[in-house]
Amino acid sequence: MIKIGPSLLSADFSKLSEEIKDIEQSGADFLHLDLMDGHFVPNLTFGIPVIEKLRKCSDLPFDAHLMVEHPENYIEGLAKAGVSYVTVHQEACIHLDRVLHQIKEAGMKCGVALNPATPVSSLKNIASFLDMVLIMSVNPGFGGQKFISYTTDKIKEACHMLASAENTHAVVEVDGGINSETAKLAVGAGAVFLVAGSAVFGADDRKTAIAALR
Ligand SMILES: O=C(CO)[C@H](O)[C@H](O)COP(=O)(O)O
Numbered sequence: 001m002i003k004i005g006p007s008l009l010s011a012d013f014s015k016l017s018e019e020i021k022d023i024e025q026s027g028a029d030f031l032h033l034d035l036m037d038g039h040f041v042p043n044l045t046f047g048i049p050v051i052e053k054l055r056k057c058s059d060l061p062f063d064a065h066l067m068v069e070h071p072e073n074y075i076e077g078l079a080k081a082g083v084s085y086v087t088v089h090q091e092a093c094i095h096l097d098r099v100l101h102q103i104k105e106a107g108m109k110c111g112v113a114l115n116p117a118t119p120v121s122s123l124k125n126i127a128s129f130l131d132m133v134l135i136m137s138v139n140p141g142f143g144g145q146k147f148i149s150y151t152t153d154k155i156k157e158a159c160h161m162l163a164s165a166e167n168t169h170a171v172v173e174v175d176g177g178i179n180s181e182t183a184k185l186a187v188g189a190g191a192v193f194l195v196a197g198s199a200v201f202g203a204d205d206r207k208t209a210i211a212a213l214r
């Protein structure tokens with residue numbers, strides 16, 4: 001069952017609660033929240049105080065994508081703010097195993113994101129522990145970029161790795177440059193969570209845009 005998560009990065013930041021209500025009514029399955037700190041990526045978005053407020057505006061599950069250094073400092077706050085999935089970048093974590101345990105002990109599901117050039121094999125030893133593998137199909141930091149086609153092979157590899165680890169509950173998510181055409185490639189490769197920013201928030205009719213992705 002494919003799930004569609006609009007990325008708030010492409011919403012109108014002057015009216016976030018209206019934007020979230022709109023995509024919820026348009027059929028979104030979850031809300032993708034891109035936390036950027038201006039260090040891990042050259043862009044800055046929002047933090048935990050904003051997410052706490054947004055939690056009151058929506059019943060959608062919150063999926064936090066941490067593009068930050070020292071993600072361990074955010075885990076407790078994200079749990080208190082009511083986030084369901086927390087995904088950290090492999091490239092940002094020296095102590096990846098420890099951070100993933102911290103996320104689960106805080107009562108949330110844990111994911112690891114891989115930049116386009118980072119190999120799937122880097123997650124082999126922790127594959128059975130993961131709730132999600134996030135394949136970045138653009139270089140992180142900005143919305144509206146073009147889907148990098150070689151990442152479809154990484155989606156397949158991630159599915160294969162999880163199956164080999166007998167991990168039947170984890171999902172593969174894809175993020176970056178997803179539209180109705182690239183969604184077909186990602187789903188064909190095995191992705192079940194599709195993140196889409198500009199393709200949903202940039203559409204005049206968001207209900208039609210979400211239905212087209214699905
Ligand atoms: O993590 C991200 C960027 O780093 C965003 O989630 C992603 O880029 C979504 O935007 P779009 O669908 O427009 O590519």
Ligand SMILES: [Co+2]
Nearest residue numbers: 007034065175
């Ligand atoms: Co993202």
